[in-house]
Amino acid sequence: MIKQKIVLRFPPHIVEQPTIYHLIKDFDLMVNILRADINPKKEGRLMMELSGSEANYQRAVEWLNEQGLQILNLEQQIIWRSDLCTHCGACTVICPTEALMFERPDMKVRFSEEKCIVCELCLRACPARAMETLVENANFQ
Amino acid sequence: MKVNRSIEEINRKIKSGKAVVLTAEEIIGVVEEKGTVKAAEEVDVVTTGTFGPMCSSGVFLNLGHPQPRIKLGEVYLNDVAAYAGIAAVDLYLGATALPPTDPTNLKHPGDFIYGGGHVIEDLVAGKEIRLEASSYGTDCYPLKKIETSFRLDEINEAVLYNPRNAYQNYNVAVNLGDKTIYTYMGILKPKMGNANYSSAGQLSPLFNDPLLKTIGMGTRIFLGGGIGYVAWHGTQHNPSASRDQKGLPEGPAATLALTGDLKQMQPRWLRGLSYLGYGATMQVGVGIPIPILNEEIMGYCAVRDEDIKAPVVDYEKGYPQRESGNLGLVSYADLKSGSISVQGKKVPTASLSSYAGAREIAATLKEWIAKGHFTLTEPAIKLPSADAGISLKPMPQRDPDKGEGTL
Numbered sequence: 001m002i003k004q005k006i007v008l009r010f011p012p013h014i015v016e017q018p019t020i021y022h023l024i025k026d027f028d029l030m031v032n033i034l035r036a037d038i039n040p041k042k043e044g045r046l047m048m049e050l051s052g053s054e055a056n057y058q059r060a061v062e063w064l065n066e067q068g069l070q071i072l073n074l075e076q077q078i079i080w081r082s083d084l085c086t087h088c089g090a091c092t093v094i095c096p097t098e099a100l101m102f103e104r105p106d107m108k109v110r111f112s113e114e115k116c117i118v119c120e121l122c123l124r125a126c127p128a129r130a131m132e133t134l135v136e137n138a139n140f141q
Numbered sequence: 142m143k144v145n146r147s148i149e150e151i152n153r154k155i156k157s158g159k160a161v162v163l164t165a166e167e168i169i170g171v172v173e174e175k176g177t178v179k180a181a182e183e184v185d186v187v188t189t190g191t192f193g194p195m196c197s198s199g200v201f202l203n204l205g206h207p208q209p210r211i212k213l214g215e216v217y218l219n220d221v222a223a224y225a226g227i228a229a230v231d232l233y234l235g236a237t238a239l240p241p242t243d244p245t246n247l248k249h250p251g252d253f254i255y256g257g258g259h260v261i262e263d264l265v266a267g268k269e270i271r272l273e274a275s276s277y278g279t280d281c282y283p284l285k286k287i288e289t290s291f292r293l294d295e296i297n298e299a300v301l302y303n304p305r306n307a308y309q310n311y312n313v314a315v316n317l318g319d320k321t322i323y324t325y326m327g328i329l330k331p332k333m334g335n336a337n338y339s340s341a342g343q344l345s346p347l348f349n350d351p352l353l354k355t356i357g358m359g360t361r362i363f364l365g366g367g368i369g370y371v372a373w374h375g376t377q378h379n380p381s382a383s384r385d386q387k388g389l390p391e392g393p394a395a396t397l398a399l400t401g402d403l404k405q406m407q408p409r410w411l412r413g414l415s416y417l418g419y420g421a422t423m424q425v426g427v428g429i430p431i432p433i434l435n436e437e438i439m440g441y442c443a444v445r446d447e448d449i450k451a452p453v454v455d456y457e458k459g460y461p462q463r464e465s466g467n468l469g470l471v472s473y474a475d476l477k478s479g480s481i482s483v484q485g486k487k488v489p490t491a492s493l494s495s496y497a498g499a500r501e502i503a504a505t506l507k508e509w510i511a512k513g514h515f516t517l518t519e520p521a522i523k524l525p526s527a528d529a530g531i532s533l534k535p536m537p538q539r540d541p542d543k544g545e546g547t548l
């Protein structure tokens with residue numbers, strides 16, 4: 001069994017293909033979609049958690065690559081700049097998954113990458129703008 | 142009083158490296174264990190701290206004269222508008238000032254990515270600041286336009302002057318409406334989805350000297366990572382707000398105007414902030430030492446989060462419409478626990494002021510004093526306190542052509 005959070009980037013000509021259907025049907029993977037969007041240039045971005053057997057997962061990744069899809073590691077999409085964070089805590093009630101949380105009694109904010117679903121709500125909610133995203137994500141809009 | 146100590150005495154101890162200094166957090170346990178008299182006998186100074194967004198902040202600059210001279214009119218620093226309605230090359234740059242090109246809330250909620258607070262942070266960090274200015278030209282100041290850049294160390298003066306800082310208590314903001322709102326108290330989710338507060342509570346300067354018995358004009362303090370002074374009471378100073386038996390106000394009360402030489406401050410403690418849908422502002426680090434003159438002062442410094450209450454206020458209608466009343470009082474101990482109960486509903490809390498920052502400031506000030514680098518000052522005058530009979534005035538609203546009593 002393997003469980004992996006990934007981001008798929010679709011070029012415009014693939015956006016309308018039933019990719020998820022194939023992942024489930026042909027590779028017997030469980031798909032949990034965290035976030036999906038398409039920008040005005042018709043490029044697609046899909047963030048999801050895949051689980052299934054190691055072999056099936058590897059075959060699926062190869063197939064996705066052959067389709068011309070870009071696969072990125074979800075856990076590195078959001079960056080917490082600890083040097084810019086003031087530990088105010090404003091983000092802790094905005095983050096839906098407790099990836100950003102207060103550690104008590106220290107009252108310091110901690111970012112747990114593995115809990116992040118890349119909803120990007122913290123990017124604008126952080127007054128000190130200590131939450132950043134990769135350039136590809138910023139350019140996605 | 143059983144203990145009587147003067148500031149002079151404390152300073153002698155500081156200079157000989159013998160002063161006993163504790164932070165406002167550390168003193169709580171000592172007083173609980175030993176009582177106020179014994180604690181007052183042993184401890185000379187208690188240090189406080191706060192690191193929160195403080196919109197009423199800004200800096201006076203004197204840029205020096207160019208050749209030929211100019212009387213600055215319209216001025217932009219890194220595109221952010223500064224105020225030049227004073228002498229030729231003097232300016233005031235406020236923390237919430239924006240570039241005229243900022244889209245503000247045209248597309249709501251606006252980002253307010255760079256404002257006056259960010260310019261001040263960049264200035265303190267030693268970065269190059271771009272100046273663009275124009276003027277009408279006079280016989281003595283012929284230049285009409287200038288574009289140049291400068292760094293903090295190249296200009297004559299840079300004096301932080303914050304008309305209102307270190308609020309003694311503040312509202313806890315919630316949203317009773319059914320849409321998310323974007324306020325200076327942060328993002329408030331609908332139907333009381335969260336409650337935001339902004340005070341360091343037991344570490345906050347004015348909770349440790351609630352009746353302003355030691356803090357006055359001229360009190361030397363930690364300001365923005367350097368040394369500053371209390372200049373006056375702050376704007377909207379409301380010391381006569383309702384208080385409990387211990388003298389702790391149950392809502393926004395006293396405030397301080399603070400000043401200091403920006404050139405010795407640090408960017409870490411003067412941070413430009415962008416509040417989604419509200420605007421730009423600045424997070425300011427402030428720490429004030431409380432001289433333990435007697436056991437009464439020590440009693441005030443022993444204040445705990447459990448004892449301090451703040452009012453829960455609706456920011457959807459109550460605050461903007463200036464309706465009076467609140468949704469009840471909650472303690473800072475509850476606020477810091479992560480959730481409060483408001484009218485029977487459990488509401489998650491978040492802070493805008495950094496408690497970790499406040500702690501670090503109080504510890505830094507403690508170290509400065511303990512090492513003998515920082516001595517205390519006797520205030521030149523006292524600030525108006527609870528007995529001053531001050532009441533906050535709303536803005537007069539009337540037909541300006543007809544005068545009082547018309548609308």
Ligand code: SF4
Pocket residue numbers: 084085086087088089090091092100109125126127128129130131
């Ligand atoms: S809102 Fe930003 S500065 Fe405040 S704790 Fe979260 S990440 Fe840090």
Ligand code: SF4
Pocket residue numbers: 078094095096097098099100115116117118119120121122123131
């Ligand atoms: S992107 Fe979303 S889930 Fe990830 S830390 Fe930010 S708010 Fe939390």
